[in-house]
Amino acid sequence: MQSEKHNNPAHLSFAELKALLARIFERHGTSAEVAEVLADNCASAQRDGADSHGIFRMPGYVSTLASGWVDGKAVPEVRDAAPGFITADAKNGFAQPALAAARSLLIEKARTNGIALLAIHNSHHFAALWPDVEPFAREGLVALSFVNSMACVVPHGGTRALFGTNPIAFAAPREGADPLVFDLATSAIANGDVQIAAREGKMLPEGYGVDRDGQPTCDPKAILDGGALLPFGGYKGSALSMMVELLAAALTGGNFSFDFDWSGHPGAQTPWTGQLLIVIDPSKGAGNNFARRTETLVRQMQAAGQPRQPGDRRYRQRALAEKEGIPIAVAELARLHALAKAG
Numbered sequence: 001m002q003s004e005k006h007n008n009p010a011h012l013s014f015a016e017l018k019a020l021l022a023r024i025f026e027r028h029g030t031s032a033e034v035a036e037v038l039a040d041n042c043a044s045a046q047r048d049g050a051d052s053h054g055i056f057r058m059p060g061y062v063s064t065l066a067s068g069w070v071d072g073k074a075v076p077e078v079r080d081a082a083p084g085f086i087t088a089d090a091k092n093g094f095a096q097p098a099l100a101a102a103r104s105l106l107i108e109k110a111r112t113n114g115i116a117l118l119a120i121h122n123s124h125h126f127a128a129l130w131p132d133v134e135p136f137a138r139e140g141l142v143a144l145s146f147v148n149s150m151a152c153v154v155p156h157g158g159t160r161a162l163f164g165t166n167p168i169a170f171a172a173p174r175e176g177a178d179p180l181v182f183d184l185a186t187s188a189i190a191n192g193d194v195q196i197a198a199r200e201g202k203m204l205p206e207g208y209g210v211d212r213d214g215q216p217t218c219d220p221k222a223i224l225d226g227g228a229l230l231p232f233g234g235y236k237g238s239a240l241s242m243m244v245e246l247l248a249a250a251l252t253g254g255n256f257s258f259d260f261d262w263s264g265h266p267g268a269q270t271p272w273t274g275q276l277l278i279v280i281d282p283s284k285g286a287g288n289n290f291a292r293r294t295e296t297l298v299r300q301m302q303a304a305g306q307p308r309q310p311g312d313r314r315y316r317q318r319a320l321a322e323k324e325g326i327p328i329a330v331a332e333l334a335r336l337h338a339l340a341k342a343g
């Protein structure tokens with residue numbers, strides 16, 4: 001996919017790509033409102049070069065919608081549970097429309113109380129997590145999010161897959177610069193990147209996964225075919241993954257990554273779990289100049305020799321796409337147009 005993209009690609013504006021993706025979502029059974037939210041998310045990932053969660057995901061969304069596993073027309077139910085606590089039932093729909101529905105209340109509560117959280121359950125998240133947190137930092141807030149996925153990661157020292165790839169995303173405002181954002185799977189590699197490596201016939205580094213017999217392997221196909229991934233950083237990543245299960249599933253009322261059985265829905269790919277967002281208003285802190293202090297830390301990291309900060313690659317890619325358009329392989333674009341017509 002990536003090599004195709006760099007071989008005489010077409011260039012689309014963000015608006016063009018988003019409109020095409022929205023047509024595909026609606027054509028395959030989402031409401032216009034859900035299509036708008038998912039298309040914005042997916043086009044943003046493609047624009048930023050987040051390849052494992054951009055248009056690569058469209059066939060997975062389509063096959064999941066066709067399988068009846070997810071409700072593309074679900075209308076989330078948002079509940080004001082306590083001064084700093086909002087719950088959202090995504091009604092077996094996607095998580096992002098639930099976040100969109102709760103967002104203004106979440107910000108209002110964070111600004112009033114200094115901190116607020118949104119606990120989403122009965123939801124499907126098939127995307128990158130940074131688009132969920134970066135916008136809060138653009139409004140001067142600090143945001144953290146956690147999502148669990150599907151059992152494909154062996155806990156440290158274990159013998160079978162239990163955790164999801166369970167990403168954690170964090171965003172903080174910076175004075176005079178784009179927010180500082182990281183978004184990372186707690187597995188050694190995201191499942192999407194294993195699929196891309198398998199497609200491209202590439203081997204993975206050692207320590208990323210095991211085959212169906214529990215033996216270490218660098219072959220992405222063996223990991224996908226009955227094998228499993230390992231957490232990053234041994235017991236440390238495993239502990240973070242455990243935390244994500246607790247925050248995104250136990251706290252929200254969503255499924256653990258091992259809880260759901262999609263075998264009755266062939267084609268289903270979206271994990272049916274939960275998501276937690278924590279939003280903090282740093283102006284309530286004693287320092288009262290959080291964005292400047294973030295900038296101070298970034299400058300010190302640069303001075304210490306860290307060549308780039310998390311998020312920098314995406315922002316560079318975004319700036320390039322805004323200038324030149326979003327590169328998409330001609331064959332890939334044809335597949336998207338076909339999806340927009342099929343159904």
Ligand code: NDP
Binds near residue numbers: 126165181184
């Ligand atoms: P990466 O390992 O590619 O990157 C993780 C983070 O580290 C990013 O913020 C990245 O910034 C930063 N980074 C990478 N290299 C460097 C470096 N050399 N110096 C400083 N910072 C660096 O991401 P993952 O493979 O772990 O995850 C990929 C995506 O998959 C994420 O968006 C995640 O949300 C998604 N995902 C979604 C799941 C779901 O259930 N919805 C499950 C698992 C993963 P930058 O972005 O600028 O490269």
Ligand code: PYC
Binds near residue numbers: 185189190
């Ligand atoms: O890449 O690990 C992943 C993933 C799981 C669900 C969505 N993306």
